[in-house]
Amino acid sequence: MAPAPFVFDNTFARELPGLYVSWKPAAVPAPRLLYLNRDLAAELGLDAGLLAGSEGAALFAGNTVPEGAEPLAQAYAGHQFGGFSPQLGDGRALLLGEVIDRRGERRDIAFKGSGRTPFSRGGDGKAAVGPMLREVIVGEAMHALGIPSTRALAVAGTGEPVYRETALPGAVLTRVAASHLRVGTFQFFAAQGDLDKLRRLADYAIARHDPALSGLEHPGERYFGLLRAVAQRQAARVASWMNVGFIHGVMNTDNMTISGETIDYGPCAFMEAYDPKAVFSSIDRGGRYAYGNQPHAARWNLAKLAEALLPLVADGDDEVAVQRAVAEATEVIDAFAAQYRAALLEGQRAKLGLQTAGSAGSSGSTHDAGEAGDASLAEDWLALLHRERVDFTLAWRRLADAAAGDEAALRASFADARAPEDWLARWHARCAADDAAGEQAGAAPGVLAAARSERMRRTNPFVIPRNHRVEAALAAASEGGDLGPFELLLAAVRRPFEEAPDLVPYGEPAPAELTAGYRTFCGT
Ligand code: AMP
Ligand code: MG
Numbered sequence: 001m002a003p004a005p006f007v008f009d010n011t012f013a014r015e016l017p018g019l020y021v022s023w024k025p026a027a028v029p030a031p032r033l034l035y036l037n038r039d040l041a042a043e044l045g046l047d048a049g050l051l052a053g054s055e056g057a058a059l060f061a062g063n064t065v066p067e068g069a070e071p072l073a074q075a076y077a078g079h080q081f082g083g084f085s086p087q088l089g090d091g092r093a094l095l096l097g098e099v100i101d102r103r104g105e106r107r108d109i110a111f112k113g114s115g116r117t118p119f120s121r122g123g124d125g126k127a128a129v130g131p132m133l134r135e136v137i138v139g140e141a142m143h144a145l146g147i148p149s150t151r152a153l154a155v156a157g158t159g160e161p162v163y164r165e166t167a168l169p170g171a172v173l174t175r176v177a178a179s180h181l182r183v184g185t186f187q188f189f190a191a192q193g194d195l196d197k198l199r200r201l202a203d204y205a206i207a208r209h210d211p212a213l214s215g216l217e218h219p220g221e222r223y224f225g226l227l228r229a230v231a232q233r234q235a236a237r238v239a240s241w242m243n244v245g246f247i248h249g250v251m252n253t254d255n256m257t258i259s260g261e262t263i264d265y266g267p268c269a270f271m272e273a274y275d276p277k278a279v280f281s282s283i284d285r286g287g288r289y290a291y292g293n294q295p296h297a298a299r300w301n302l303a304k305l306a307e308a309l310l311p312l313v314a315d316g317d318d319e320v321a322v323q324r325a326v327a328e329a330t331e332v333i334d335a336f337a338a339q340y341r342a343a344l345l346e347g348q349r350a351k352l353g354l355q356t357a358g359s360a361g362s363s364g365s366t367h368d369a370g371e372a373g374d375a376s377l378a379e380d381w382l383a384l385l386h387r388e389r390v391d392f393t394l395a396w397r398r399l400a401d402a403a404a405g406d407e408a409a410l411r412a413s414f415a416d417a418r419a420p421e422d423w424l425a426r427w428h429a430r431c432a433a434d435d436a437a438g439e440q441a442g443a444a445p446g447v448l449a450a451a452r453s454e455r456m457r458r459t460n461p462f463v464i465p466r467n468h469r470v471e472a473a474l475a476a477a478s479e480g481g482d483l484g485p486f487e488l489l490l491a492a493v494r495r496p497f498e499e500a501p502d503l504v505p506y507g508e509p510a511p512a513e514l515t516a517g518y519r520t521f522c523g524t
Contacts, residue, residue: 005050005059006109008068008097012179015204018197019189020072025062025094026115026125028170030159033057034129034483035136037153040176044101044153051154060156060174062114069096069109073117077191078184078254079304081288086191088184088254089119092127095180106208108180109153112173128168129157130474131266133486135173137473138265141465141493147240148233149262150177169478178261181205183230183305184254190308199312202226205258223312224328226258231302231336233260238298239343242291243351244461245271245392249281249520251289251297253304267520270464272509274385274392280467282519295344299336306333341375348378350459351396353403353452354430356437377430384423388414391509393464397499400456403431404449461496463503465489467518468510 012020033056041048051059058064065071073090080088094117095110112135113127132155142149158170181201189198206213206226213225237260241248248255249267257263267281276292284290289297306329314325349357358374385395390413398410402424410424411417435441435448473485492506499507510518 003047003050004067005046006066006068006097006099007045008066008070008099008109009106010068010070010097011106011208012074012095012098012108012204013070013072016197016200019185019201020074020095021118023071023073023094023117024065025071025111025172027063028061028158028160028172030157031057031061031063032157032159033060033154034157034171034477035133035152035155035486036060037136037140037151040151040153042102044099044107044176046099056154057156060154061158061172062111062156066096071096071111073119074180074185075119075188076182076184076254077188078182078252079187079301080252080254081284081286084187084191087119087188089188090117091120091123092117092125093175093180105178108175108177110175110177110180112175113158113170114172124162126158126162126170127173128162128164128478129155129171130168130478132171132173133474133477134470135175135265137465137470137486137490137493138268139262140490141496142246142262144494144496145240145244145461145464147244147246147262148178148237148260150175152176169481177257177263178259179205179208179257180263181208181258182254182263183256183258183301183308184252185258186305186308187253190311193311195311198308202309202312209259220313220325220328223309224306224325224332227302227306227309227329227332230258230260230305231332232339234298234302235336235339236260236343237262238295239340239347241294242344243347244464245274245291247271247278247280247289247291248294249279249284249289251294251301253301256298256301269467269518269520271392272467272515273389273512274382274395275389276386280518280520282521295337295340298340299333302336303333306330345371345375345378347459349374351399351456352378352381352427352430353400353456354434355439355455356434358430358433358437374430377426380423381427384420388416388419389512390414393461394507394509396460397457397462397507399427400453400460403456404453457499458497462499462507463492463496465493466506466508466510468514469506 038048059066071094075089077086078088093110093112094114095108098106098108101107116125136152139149139151143151153174153176156172160170161167162170202223210229213222216222247269255264269280271278271291277290279287279290310325314321402410469489473489476482476485492503
């Protein structure tokens with residue numbers, strides 16, 4: 001018998017009957033492999049030879065279901081822009097199964113765009129080439145930036161059109177995730193009042209993502225322990241988004257994972273000129289998921305997870321127990337803001353080239369030192385970028401040059417080269433205090449400056465998936481079938497911290513007029 005491409009071990013299918021519907025991918029007329037992620041295949045311990053060629057195309061288009069797969073559509077609900085939909089579910093996705101990767105981690109292998117399911121509502125269950133290649137690019141960029149993310153293993157063209165505003169070439173994406181459990185998965189069973197399924201789901205999530213909680217007998221410790229763990233992961237993840245200027249665009253509760261991975265690259269975009277109000281999604285008219293609102297949206301989603309978990313901790317008939325549980329859950333939600341701020345500040349310190357947390361008086365002025373000092377140093381820097389409409393990514397990158405003594409490029413990014421003067425003086429003073437307090441105190445100033453600059457270049461990317469580059473690559477692939485620009489862009493976003501000559505075109509901001517009119521769409 002031919003070797004199987006995947007070694008599946010399907011705990012979700014096995015342990016959670018009733019939480020999904022077994023289903024088959026739709027057959028498509030002309031499978032063609034458009035993209036195979038060989039690095040990820042290796043990470044998963046897969047033989048890329050078995051995944052390429054016409055067999056790979058048939059596999060990744062959904063025409064041949066691989067041995068050991070138990071395809072299923074997961075049930076979930078979700079708050080979409082604040083309104084609750086009790087039944088969403090995998091309307092165009094299927095979990096094929098789980099594999100154990102090289103590091104021993106369990107990973108989901110799932111299709112997106114593989115046809116209608118019982119959860120499709122009015123949708124066609126399909127996906128188009130452009131948006132699936134966008135998932136590849138942004139997911140790989142996030143991964144290269146060190147941000148937890150689902151990743152694409154493959155994209156296969158289907159050879160059939162998908163009808164959106166116009167007819168577009170169809171595709172199926174194969175997505176790899178730590179799991180596809182979402183806040184909305186919990187909401188689905190909570191809304192149905194099905195405590196048995198809700199409990200089985202929560203225990204499954206704990207076993208998979210927070211096994212240290214498994215031994216806890218008390219439901220409050222166990223299930224609010226899960227809530228705390230999710231809060232911690234989400235605080236870290238949203239902070240990392242903020243520190244690279246990423247705007248998810250559709251932070252509905254069905255798009256927020258329990259694992260902490262970023263999922264669903266639909267109307268997402270990277271910010272160009274710094275603006276907390278930046279929003280690109282055509283359907284986000286109120287700016288609910290604007291750049292600066294993302295931490296609030298995450299906290300709001302966590303409150304929905306807390307509500308969904310509540311019945312597992314307190315029986316609705318026991319009012320005292322309910323009140324106690326509500327108070328405990330509220331404490332977790334209230335703690336989120338501080339967790340987020342701490343994660344943000346940790347990232348900002350690294351971006352500023354600081355290694356010490358700073359202590360009051362260390363820079364000679366209480367105003368500029370300590371916890372509040374570094375936070376306000378970062379805030380004032382961002383306020384400066386906002387006021388002067390400077391490109392977020394490049395400003396940080398040029399600050400790394402300034403750390404090594406070359407301020408010219410940074411100053412040139414401002415219309416008035418003197419605009420950053422006062423702030424730079426404060427930052428230099430803080431850097432000097434950082435050096436004096438750091439492990440290498442006493443090293444030559446030049447050595448310390450070069451080391452700081454180098455550290456900053458490893459945390460402040462030069463290449464992000466610029467919106468105009470993404471659009472151009474997707475248009476070439478979708479309209480002319482030319483994958484060249486997509487491949488070049490993908491190779492570039494995988495080297496985010498290099499500033500090599502071949503990457504320079506990928507580091508350039510889009511023309512301002514283009515960004516002003518840039519819109520992303522959910523109808524993917
Ligand atoms: P999303 O906006 O991709 O997070 O999807 C929200 C919900 O709509 C999920 O339940 C999806 O499965 C469903 N959905 C999105 N696009 C389609 C489609 N083309 N056909 C069927 N269901 C879809
Ligand atoms: Mg979604």
